Amino acid sequence: MRDQFEVRSYDGAGRLGKLTVPRSDVTVETPALLPVVNPHIQGVPPARLESTFGAEILITNSYIIHGSDDLREPALEDGLHELLDFSGAIMTDSGSFQLSEYGDIDVTTEEILEFQHEIGSDIATPVDIPTPPDVSREHAEEEWETTRERLTVAESTDTGEMLVTAPVQGSTHPDLREQAAREASETGLDIFPIGAVVPLMNEYRYADLVEVVAAAKRGLPEDAPVHLFGAGHPMMFALAAALGCDLFDSAAYALYARDDRYLTVRGTEHLDDLTYFPCECPVCSEHTPEDVRAMDDEERHRLLAEHNLAVSFGEIRRVKEAIRRGNLFELVETRVRGHPTLVDGYRTLLEHADQLEATDPITKDSFFYLSADSARRPEVRRHHDRLARLDVPDELLLTTGEASDRYEESWRLVPPFGPVPRSLSDVYPLTAEVPEHLDRAAYEVAASGIARLVERSPGTEFTVVHDGWPETALVTIPAEVTVYNANEADGDGLS
Amino acid sequence: MRDQFEVRSYDGAGRLGKLTVPRSDVTVETPALLPVVNPHIQGVPPARLESTFGAEILITNSYIIHGSDDLREPALEDGLHELLDFSGAIMTDSGSFQLSEYGDIDVTTEEILEFQHEIGSDIATPVDIPTPPDVSREHAEEEWETTRERLTVAESTDTGEMLVTAPVQGSTHPDLREQAAREASETGLDIFPIGAVVPLMNEYRYADLVEVVAAAKRGLPEDAPVHLFGAGHPMMFALAAALGCDLFDSAAYALYARDDRYLTVRGTEHLDDLTYFPCECPVCSEHTPEDVRAMDDEERHRLLAEHNLAVSFGEIRRVKEAIRRGNLFELVETRVRGHPTLVDGYRTLLEHADQLEATDPITKDSFFYLSADSARRPEVRRHHDRLARLDVPDELLLTTGEASDRYEESWRLVPPFGPVPRSLSDVYPLTAEVPEHLDRAAYEVAASGIARLVERSPGTEFTVVHDGWPETALVTIPAEVTVYNANEADGDGLS
Secondary structure, three states: OOOOEEEEEEEOOEEEEEEEEOOOOEEEEEOEEEEEEOOOOOOOOHHHHHHOOOOOEEEEEHHHHHHOHHHHHHHHHHOHHHHHOOOOEEEEEOOHHHHHHHOOOOOOHHHHHHHHHHOOOOEEOOOOOOOOOOOOHHHHHHHHHHHHHHHHHHHHOOOOOOEEEOOEOOOOOHHHHHHHHHHHHOOOOOEEEEOOOHHHHHOOOHHHHHHHHHHHHHHOOOOOOEEEOOOOOHHHHHHHHHOOOOEEEEOHHHHHHHOOEEEEOOEEEEHHHOOOOOOOOHHHHHOOHHHHHOOOHHHHHHHHHHHHHHHHHHHHHHHHHHHHHOOHHHHHHHHHHHOHHHHHHHHHHHHOHHHHHOOOOOOOOOOEOOOHHHHHOHHHHHHHHHHOOOOOOOEEEEEOOOOOOOOOEEEEEEOOOEEEOHHHOOOOOOOOEOOOOOOHHHHHHHHHHHHHHHHOOOOOEEEEEEOOOOHHHHOOOOOOOEEEEOOOOOOOOOO | OOOOEEEEEEEOOEEEEEEEEHHHOEEEEEOEEEEEEOOOOOOOOHHHHHHOOOOOEEEEEHHHHHHOHHHHHHHHHHOHHHHHOOOOEEEEEOOHHHHHHHOOOOOOHHHHHHHHHHOOOOEEOOOOOOOOOOOOHHHHHHHHHHHHHHHHHHHHOOOOOOEEEOOEOOOOOHHHHHHHHHHHHOOOOOEEEEOOOHHHHHOOOHHHHHHHHHHHHHHOOOOOOEEEOOOOOHHHHHHHHHOOOOEEEEOHHHHHHHOOEEEEOOEEEEHHHOOOOOOOOHHHHHOOHHHHHOOOHHHHHHHHHHHHHHHHHHHHHHHHHHHHHOOHHHHHHHHHHHOHHHHHHHHHHHHOHHHHHOOOOOOOOOOEOOOHHHHHOHHHHHHHHHHOOOOOOOEEEEEOOOOOOOOOEEEEEEOOOEEEOHHHOOOOOOOOEOOOOOOHHHHHHHHHHHHHHHHOOOOOEEEEEEOOOOHHHHOOOOOOOEEEEOOOOOOOOOO
16 A cells, blocks of 8 residues: 655655656656646646646546536547646546535546546546535534545545545544544545645635644654645645645646736735736746736736746745755745745644654754744754753753863753753754844743753753843743853853 | 936835936836956856846946956947947946955056046946955054045046946944945945945855945935945845845856856755756756756856846846835845844844834835744834824723723734724734734734833823733833733623
């Protein structure tokens, strides 16, 4: 099971992976973006998605093809890859969206899975029930029960080499999402879309989104490929990747373009509001907003869709490069400054630092302290855990200044990490680059590191020498510790 | 004087302007980036800088042309615009850089200004002394005295319609920078380069850079066009623009390319370290790092230079769009998360909030609270100043909850602003978007707003109802204020 997905490296819970898609014999690098292709209207043809934007996989809707006299026969006869002119992997949706919009569809999971198989889909989807946010737990549980039954049907349907997804529902109830994820993973199906989160994203409810995704991740095995269904805005790819999402799909590139909306990694702009294109993609390098406004609908929408695709695929490359280099948190720190609700998402993510820490590599390129929020990164937490396991002498000086031989040992004191034995000084993350104008959060977390060490070392006599730490940090240091301020006369206690 | 520079709109101290360059009859929109063109080697030809990257102005070195037998005659005969094949404005440097590198040059200010005039430069530079950072005040003052004398020479040289710059020196002594700026502006010369800051930028000393620029700005009239000499890295354009810099010049795009270095708005990468291009420019959309590594030197350096130019000009467009929309601080909040030293630069900038506030528009698009640093933005400071001028009733409730008719008046309490009279609730910046997971800084600054209001209203009885503010904020509220926590039983004092 799931030998088709291989994680190559981690950064926090974010990962670079390879999804092997046996039916079309292709390998998809993850995180990957699946452009949504409407089988009726192809503003940007799939062949161009592949050649110009580097799309390795796309998603289209098998239910629309099934219901269309124009498309059904060619799809059955020639197959999806020929119909769409795309040689990469093709995932298909099942009509669940139509079900959620119109309340009813005319196929069963078994029928639509068979149809997806017949038209040559590489990754198929059963008819799950996309339970919206904020419904009662009872309601969400009932609908999950139905989805779960359909996953059982999917599991027992013969679909050959075609991969089949097991959507995770559960509305905004984290415990139910976790349970749903566990039950979905027990089916033996292949890929795990986290469903019905589009309303959360449309309403900028990123804190709730993070809770839902973090809950689903807790219920899934580490090696399960996760698809964040409907996540198509590049402003949140880095945050979602940091949670461990592997696949995104974007209808936004086309839908927004048709509404003259322009995606950026910092949010959405309307073409009418722009005087300068805040982007360096080929479209934005060759045109001005004024030019594009003057074009006819078709040309304008095509160019906006191409910009939207360029920035979306560009952001996926930035995310992949960041994971590879171990600076995904640094990218997230930047991205969440696009909107206050993304800051909420990040702060919620940091509440799950333990979950992120489990797969975080021991060593990375560098740690940049970039805001008060950085003090809560999983690397800091891990260092505090490590403090509890270190051998401590009977007499220990913790100092922001020079070592002193008046003590048995001297350790450095480094905000936001706290006590750092000399042996770890050159080891990630203690090599962190930190601003000189430090926020109090850095000192406070460092002081809590001291408290952690002191609590675990009842036999040791501690002396702390700091360089003017704020009172809010100093109050955290246990009362039995002797504390000096090196900035005050004779304050280092060493003269 | 200086009727050739017109500020069209402000955001903080950042501004959109128009620089009229009479000699070539062109108008340059600012902030503008001047690519540095080496008259000997033109990796990316000036005509292409103009057509592909939209350069309206460039800078080249008149001293190199003066000293080159191959270039001097054609420049004198055909003029610079013909020599370089560039129809925009051309600024020329004077040999000051060579002076600082080699200790001696063989022209005087008068000679080189005349030469610049003869070859058709639009904006000329006298031979100033680029005093490096960290020298003694005495040394810096002595050198400034020499530069100042040369500015006097420049002032009295007949240069026709050619604009002439008055470089501001003074090393890392803010008071001397301020004095130098004042004296430079008194010359009647046209454009004010802030000189010799490249070592600060090379060493990532952004806090020191901000101090130097803020000091120079204090010495200059509001309408003086300011050039940040040698500022060519897109990671700091937004921060420098927020300080009120109008012109940047970039040799980095070419120098870095020759060293296989790759500019991004978050820092510098080396081509060898990249697996994915974290960018959507035409070069990065059409190639992979692997492709580019395999190319010969010339092709590789040309493509990297084109990428570096694309991202630099793209960032200038983003900065201009942000100033126009009034969200330059939001862009800066994002950009400074590229490196801890940029965070230092931003925190230093915020120490000069009064300087930024002077030209900040009363109303803008929206205020996004994006980090604890946002609490120190000039808009917050302005609101606190406004609080001191408001009419206050004898009995006033300040509340994070509902108004109450048990008090003469009820005002809202909005972190980070503090007290907000109902009449201002819908007015910028009190319409701010703020995360739900708020940092303590927001509460603390709000509490200091309460203190400000209370101090100015000795006859008023204040009641504060908050929704669980942290102790570090509550301690700031003056003792005579009655404070309730609405989250505690009967805590609102209203039941």
